[in-house]
Amino acid sequence: AVNLAGAKPGEKVTLGIGEKKLLKASLVFYIIPLLALFLGAGLGKWISKTGYQFPIEGMLGKTINNLLFSADNPSLILGGVFLLVSFLGIWLWNQRKLKQSEFRPRVLEVLRDGEE
Secondary structure, eight states: OEESSOOOTTOOEEEEOOHHHHHHHHIIIIIHHHHHHHHHHHHHHHHHHHTOOOOOOHHHHHHHHHHHHSTTHHHHHHHHHHHHHHHHHHHHHHHHHTTSGGGSOEEEEEOOTTOO
C-alpha cells in the first residue's frame, strides 16, 4: 500500500482505492473469465456439432475421438482451457499493474485507539 498518512508498523489504518480503478479491476477479475468460459464452451459445442474426428486409425483413434469429441466433451474441455488461459492473462496483467501506484491501495488515515 502507498503510505500517505505516515503510518508505522502495527498501527490500525484506513485503506482506500479509487472507484474507477476498483470497478475496472472487478470487471477484469469477474467478467473476463466468465466470457472466456462461455466462448470456449460455445466453440466446443460448435466443434461437436461439426462431427470432427482426429484422423487416427484403430482402437486408439476411436478412444481418443470418443473422449474428445463425443457429447459435450469439447465444450467442457475448451471452456476449461479458455478459463485457465484467462486466469493466466489476468495474473500477468495484475503483475504489471501492481507496479503502478494507481492500482495499489492507499493508507488514508491512522486510526486512534478504540476507533474502527
